[in-house]
Amino acid sequence: MTFLITAGPTREPIDPVRYISNRSSGKMGYAIAEAALDAGHDVILISGPVNLTPPRSTNFISVSNSDEMFDAVHQHADSSDISVLCAAVADHKPAQVSPVKIKKRAGEFSLELVPTRDILQSLGWRQDRKFLLVGFAAETDHLEANAWQKLRKKNCDIIVANDVRVGMESDENELLILFRDGETKRISRAPKNFLARELVKIFLNSQQKSLTKKM
Ligand code: C5P
DSSP states (O other): OOEEEESSOOEEEEEEEEEEEOOOOOOHHHHHHHHHHHHEEEEEEEESSSSSOOTTEEEEEOOOOOHHHHHHHHHHHHGSSSSEOBBBSSSEEESOOOOOOOOOOSSOOOOOEEEEOOOOHHHTTTTTTEEEEEEEEEEESSSHHHHHHHHHHHTEEEEEEHHHHHHSSEEEEEEEETTTTEEEEEEEEEEHHHHHHHHHHHHHHHHHHHHHHHH
């Protein structure tokens, strides 16, 4: 099987030296990439800027902003059997990117932001999609309700939800996994590499089930 995995944050440029980003470490996505490789699968890893070494033998694609990640995912998704979008893509980006460094000035300064394109949603609603599509939901409140809403809105097969207060920048996480058919699974707090191995098994199982259904 071939896994496509997105990981890490994106950086949305303001000017040549400044950007908007978030605290995603990329650890969960990289752990899933390692686990899929260990289980003998091929991995295309599309990563935003992180302080991690990509596992050897992945097809590694390094991107910086959400538009680059969108293009790379769309270019490679059809080569995958399972696409796992784990990256913390910025929801907004500056409406304009200044070609020169914005000078310091007195008083208030405001920045106009526009929405970025939602990569998961754009794949989810593609009529010809053949691969299993997995999204992540990092929430601080109403975890389960928000995750169900995300699954429906983005039309994906599985949402892996976690509370950011547990998982962000940490080596551990606690997961709630929601499936399109209404099933749920919980995995209690554990190291991310353990969770990644469990997730790879769960994704493969769902992919197998959807293949059997289509036959
Ligand atoms: O809506 P929210 O950003 O919380 O959804 C998270 C899920 O959507 C993650 O799987 C993330 O990788 C994906 N996403 C995306 N493109 C965006 C925003 C989020 O693929 N622009």
